[in-house]
Amino acid sequence: MIYPWLNEFKKPLEIAYSANRLHHGILLSGQEGIGKAEFSEELAKGLLCNSSANQLEACGHCKSCQLQQAGTHPDKLVIGRDKKTIGVDEVRKVAQFVQSSAGQNANKVIILLNVHLMTTSAANALLKTLEEPNAHRYLLLVTHEPMRLSATIRSRCLDHNLAISHYEDASNWLSSFDLINQPWHILFAQQPLLLLNWHQQGDLNQLDKLYFCIENLQTQADLQQINEILKQKPEFISVFSIFLFATIKDYLVQKRLSFSCYQKCIKLLANFDTSIKTILGLNVPLAISQLIFSLQEQFNLNN
Template sequence: MTYPWLKDIEQQLSTSFAAGRFHHGQLFNGQQGVGKSALVEQLANALLCQQPNGVQPCGQCKSCQLNQAGTHPDKFNVAIEGQSIGVDDIRTVSHFMSHSAAQNGNKVVIIKDCHKMTTAAANALLKTLEEPSPERFLLLTSTATTQLPATILSRCSRTDVQVSDQMSAQQWLASLQIIDYPWLSLFYKQPLLIQAWQEAEQLESVDQLYKFATELKQGHNFSALVDIINKDSELVRVFCLFISEQLKQQLVSGMDFDTYQQSQQALTEFYQNSTQVLGLNLPLAISRLAYSLRK
């Protein structure tokens, strides 16, 4: 599927491919919800397609039919098991790349969230990047390129994927018939994140988080808030974003800057503890945050 805000990037990739300048190692960087995964899947399918139109696969040839069935022998997705991508995963990539293509064309490997590679895995991938074979392509995605070694970054062609045309994202979201929540504009640059919440029936939970964030100083019973976060730990970041936005508004409205900084520090500590401390007493952590903000 082509998203309207990705058309410029698709055009750039089509131009470089037509000119014979398409790099064997492509790194797509961007925050969650901008369409990196869809873009690399489409690009991989176009590279394997027998009659592509730029970076659009034809959808009709044998290769496209194999891709639609998820059984193309020349396409390999590295699946993350656990929190990291290990060296054995990358050795499997090297092994896959070294064999002849079953369809007598390109071979493509997709590594999503490549910043999760261990040091040994990154070193193993570096060898593949340094000694490219013809008709072999590595497509990488990342939300945190600062965690990648400079040696990997220097050997890839990097594309920053983002919603540069916010209006097109808004129009696309409008087509999903999502209620115009007061917090929706905070995620216009991550439209697929909103769509994912809609599909998972989480929009009401996110709206509850927003209400908790606006009333945290007054609240005493945080059980509903704890339940929402326990069901999906990723929502801690969203909750903290809502509180941070509230603090910014209060700063504009006249909050003392030192108080603002102390509040942001308390929020940062809460986020770090919530995401890094195993077995954290979440009700107690939220109560402490509320107390710090009330002060």
């Protein structure tokens, strides 16, 4: 099943496939939590189904579908699940897989998850495979950072940037899990699967606390709680930045912040994000404290 907000992206692929014009390399990009990996799996099911009749719709009952459900389909290769660097040896497996005969119907499918994690040599090896396409071989490249791929690789693929154009589709889906009550859920309107994952992991209460601390941002206690939450959940640092950006923006909209101060605040936040990503061994609690104090100075200039 494809998530309802992604149905519109499947239709042009179905049309191309039914006309035997589906591109051999499909780049599926979009934000984390939108459902790219799941979308690629659904495409693979349709491409490998023995009964799809060029409709990209898996029957769920044929031998090919059963093999996929068991995770043992010989004509399907998935790389990059572990979110680690993808080396040249793994991409060479792709070339070998593409060149070998299909075990079921004519098609073979390769899903490359987190393809932006390829090394330079791996990217060069993949480029050769993309430049010399084999009939009935489909490479599905999945990434939330497409600009980390070379322009040459992107040019050899059909680029599908997955995004939610009708938020009602996602909102209705989220409401079935009671996930539209958080005051900050709209900040992740394009990433509904993140909300579901946080719900399943039991993280929503911690995120609520983080959001309200950042929204208030008045006392030393707020700062201490922010650092405590991020110490327990360092993966929430990106969420911290999103919450902080929303707070800064609200200050501007409410005219509690001049535009020049707003620009300085955004620059401070951008510098923090860059430091988090590039400085090894960064003292994160200290960096957070310095950022908060600097922002408070800007906020106080308008009081």
